[in-house]
Amino acid sequence: MSLKHQRVVVERGPRSGLPIIVAVHSTALGTAIGGCRIATYPDWRDGLDDVLRLSSAMTQKAALAGLPHGGGKTVVALPAGAVLDRRAVLHDVGDVIENLGGIYATGPDVGTGPDDMMTIGERTGYVLCRTGDSSPGTAAGVVASMRAVVADRFGSPELSGRSFAVLGAGRVGSHVVRLLRSAGATVLTADVDPSRRTAMESVGATWTDPRSCLTAAVDVLVPAALGGVLTAGTVPTLRCAAVAGPANNQLATDDIADLLHERDILWAPDVVVSAGGIVHAIATELHHETPAQVTTRIEAIGDTLSGILSAARETSSTPAAAASRLADFLVGTPPTPLPATV
Ligand SMILES: NC(=O)c1ccc[n+]([C@@H]2O[C@H](COP(=O)([O-])OP(=O)(O)OC[C@H]3O[C@@H](n4cnc5c(N)ncnc54)[C@H](O)[C@@H]3O)[C@@H](O)[C@H]2O)c1
The missing domain is CATH 3.40.50.720 (NAD(P)-binding Rossmann-like Domain)
Structure with a gap:
């Protein structure tokens, strides 16, 4: 299978010792966006499979939602029974994202929430949804x-x-x-x-x-x-x-x-x-749109689906x-x- 992703980074987090995997599928339409998933996998390579699939779906999601963004994803692949030093792993994630230099911004996903985005935000500015609920x-x-x-x-x-x-x-x-x-x-x-x-x-x-x-x-x-x-x-x-x-x-x-x-x-x-949650976050946090503009964008999801x-x-x-x-x-x-x- 050929690699369709623009960039894939796999790093052993220096603080946590855990595999931090970031896949940037595409920046054809703009900065790649996609959440940070912290989940248990039988093997870190299963996490790699997941991040490749999820980041490609994010490219589709952003494009179909009319957002000027591409798709990416972060996966922290936990081994079974791992005891998580949350702050350490989130700082490791933040450093990997910062080192990508702005081609990708993360947000919450399975296993992470707005508080975690605050912690990642201590290491990088490329993070969304630090406050509020999507x-x-x-x-x-x-x-x-x-x-x-x-x-x-x-x-x-x-x-x-x-x-x-x-x-x-x-x-x-x-x-x-x-x-x-x-x-x-x-x-x-x-x-x-x-x-x-x-x-x-x-x-x-x-x-x-x-x-x-x-x-x-x-x-x-x-x-x-x-x-x-x-x-x-x-x-x-x-x-x-x-x-x-x-x-x-x-x-x-x-x-x-x-x-x-x-x-x-x-x-x-x-x-x-x-797509409504990501549309809301991107339109509000990255593009500083008014509540009325954001509502119009979310309503447009229905038109796209039609x-x-x-x-x-x-x-x-x-x-x-x-x-x-x-x-x-x-x-x-x-x-x-x-x-x-x-
Ligand atoms: N939160 C968002 O903004 C958002 C955005 C896009 C997609 N999603 C997706 O929407 C889904 C729901 O997200 P959420 O944020 O509401 O999650 P959530 O964890 O708040 O809610 C999921 C609910 O499903 C219940 N549940 C789990 N297994 C079930 C089962 N077998 N049968 C019945 N109920 C079951 C859980 O008890 C929980 O109450 C997820 O798949 C999520 O990935 C959420």
Whole structure:
């Protein structure tokens, strides 16, 4: 396999002794952006695989969100049972990013949050989201996407009277549930953490168990927990008309997009749907836009998704393939040919 990334740095952190891996996939549209993931891997090379995949997805995400940025990612690959000296590892991360000289800026991801960005910020200025929570922006982008999805599927963007099953009532999922309820939708929700139940029922959502939520007969299933939820095993059990949610990497493998298409379940690519938080952070922190300008950008996620869903229909391809082709076009990558049929 040829290397498609602009730059990949692997360093053993001098303070932490841990593998710090930063991949800059592309700066064709501007500074690469993408979060810092601290996670356990069987081997650091699995972390390398992850960072290569995630940074390439960030290039697509930034381009599809209309941001003048490329994609990158940081992974700190923890061995099983590692005891973390958090400050040491975050300073190691900060130094690696600083040494890249500004071609990449990081932010929170799995295993890191705004406080960690403050600590990384003690070593480098190339860091986002030091304050605040990205989940309200992400949720707003999800709801803008919902309007595009129901318009495509049912002929009207109206959310009132539509039914949704939100799997995962965490930071983003709980905001989505509230926004959908305020718009007059019927909402079923579930989380492995039962402490979320009271808050969700107080806004009028119906609580259920995760399995029933996944397979509920609803208009739209909203994956808002972990990635990999759509598999060859789960897709045949779905009873929804569409799937659209913030969870990253929902498809266990790329061919699951075809399986959903064959079942006539509309899948909205998560790389588009989940962009609201990063759009908010970039527009506010790097481009100093006004709240009204930021809202307009987040609402535009729905327009982008509408265009992708129309293009998919017109070319008889999956929305995943249509999104990928649009991202390649925006970044200037030579497009891959369309398959004859899907
Ligand atoms: N926070 C953001 O701004 C943002 C931005 C883009 C994408 N995402 C993605 O959206 C998803 C949710 O992010 P978040 O910030 O809300 O995370 P979170 O950790 O706050 O919420 C996730 C929730 O899912 C629940 N959960 C875990 N496994 C589950 C299961 N099997 N069934 C049901 N519930 C389960 C957890 O208990 C938790 O409440 C993640 O995939 C994340 O990568 C988040």
